[in-house]
Amino acid sequence: MKAVRWHGPRDMRVVEIPKPVPAAGEVLLRVESVGVCGSDIHYYLEGRIGSQVLTEPIILGHEFAGIVESVGAGANPALLGRRVAVEPGTPCHECESCRRGHYNVCLAMRFPGGPGCEGALCEYMAVRADACFPVPDSLDAPMAALIEPVAVALHTVELARLSPGDTVAVIGLGSIGLMAAQIASHSGASIVYGADLLPYRVAAASRYGVAEAFASASGDATGEVVERIWTATGGRGVDVALDCTNTPSGVGIACRVARPGGRCVLTGISGQDWDPLPVSVVRRRELNLQWCRRFCHNFPAAIAMVAAGKVDIRGLLTHSFPLEQTRDAFELVAASADNVLKASIDQ
Ligand SMILES: [Zn+2]
Numbered sequence: 525m526k527a528v529r530w531h532g533p534r535d536m537r538v539v540e541i542p543k544p545v546p547a548a549g550e551v552l553l554r555v556e557s558v559g560v561c562g563s564d565i566h567y568y569l570e571g572r573i574g575s576q577v578l579t580e581p582i583i584l585g586h587e588f589a590g591i592v593e594s595v596g597a598g599a600n601p602a603l604l605g606r607r608v609a610v611e612p613g614t615p616c617h618e619c620e621s622c623r624r625g626h627y628n629v630c631l632a633m634r635f636p637g638g639p640g641c642e643g644a645l646c647e648y649m650a651v652r653a654d655a656c657f658p659v660p661d662s663l664d665a666p667m668a669a670l671i672e673p674v675a676v677a678l679h680t681v682e683l684a685r686l687s688p689g690d691t692v693a694v695i696g697l698g699s700i701g702l703m704a705a706q707i708a709s710h711s712g713a714s715i716v717y718g719a720d721l722l723p724y725r726v727a728a729a730s731r732y733g734v735a736e737a738f739a740s741a742s743g744d745a746t747g748e749v750v751e752r753i754w755t756a757t758g759g760r761g762v763d764v765a766l767d768c769t770n771t772p773s774g775v776g777i778a779c780r781v782a783r784p785g786g787r788c789v790l791t792g793i794s795g796q797d798w799d800p801l802p803v804s805v806v807r808r809r810e811l812n813l814q815w816c817r818r819f820c821h822n823f824p825a826a827i828a829m830v831a832a833g834k835v836d837i838r839g840l841l842t843h844s845f846p847l848e849q850t851r852d853a854f855e856l857v858a859a860s861a862d863n864v865l866k867a868s869i870d871q
């Protein structure tokens with residue numbers, strides 16, 4: 525079968541590899557759609573995300589969906605023929621975090637498209653049956669693949685613990701930010717502000733639950749976008765700020781727009797080991813900083829929110845490429861070209 529393997533920065537090759545055979549407890553998935561994620565772009569361009577370093581060629585892709593073509597021994601036969609969104613990542617099930625149910629921080633997690641674990645940019649995958657979530661017929665394959673980032677956005681808002689009437693700022697209006705804005709507006713936010721470096725994303729934001737969006741010329745945590753949000757809130761700051769950027773300055777901007785005693789949820793991946801933090805602001809405002817690691821038990825609710833029409837992901841899917849053109853898709857997303865919001869690889 526065909527797969528696309530990363531061999532080094534900007535080097536993606538279409539390769540032929542054996543079709544997998546599902547083991548006990550697994551199903552054989554015919555991959556229909558894979559979303560291109562900002563974290564994939566870090567690997568594509570730099571071969572690393574902070575301390576996570578790719579040391580050998582690997583198949584990327586962790587946002588995926590497909591049709592279950594066969595089931596292995598002991599796997600639920602009701603999955604046969606179903607379109608499923610797959611929750612990526614296999615935790616160890618044995619460590620303290622796993623036993624507490626906090627499996628997304630398992631240090632022994634094997635995550636597809638990360639170091640040592642092949643991802644979804646291929647025709648078939650063997651995946652754990654218990655990671656397969658059937659989706660309703662109203663979700664086509666690219667939408668089903670985007671359940672993964674919806675789950676991340678949902679976990680982000682869940683960690684923000686919104687109270688009715690809270691004001692929210694979403695820093696970074698990529699697909700995660702635009703999903704989080706919609707979920708926040710359905711979760712009690714009275715108003716959602718947004719900020720991004722790219723004017724076309726700022727322009728798109730009003731369709732995704734953002735009442736007022738600001739373009740940041742510099743992306744600087746001391747820059748004008750902080751002033752704009754500060755002014756928009758009457759000099760109060762927002763109750764909750766969400767960092768959904770892919771830059772080291774995202775954390776600082778989120779901290780600087782949060783009100784005293786406010787809360788920041790930090791979901792963006794800068795790709796660095798260390799990001800600057802405006803510690804005097806954080807201390808004087810006694811901010812609550814909460815990092816978000818992917819998702820934790822969020823797939824069923826993510827599917828329900830999309831099926832109920834509360835999170836528009838169809839509109840986010842701006843570009844589709846065949847598997848052979850995966851490199852073009854990654855180049856497009858890396859350059860934020862052609863007003864791309866989300867690109868997917870569809871087969
Ligand atoms: Zn992702």
Ligand SMILES: [Zn+2]
Pocket residue numbers: 615616617618619620621622623627630631632633
């Ligand atoms: Zn574990």
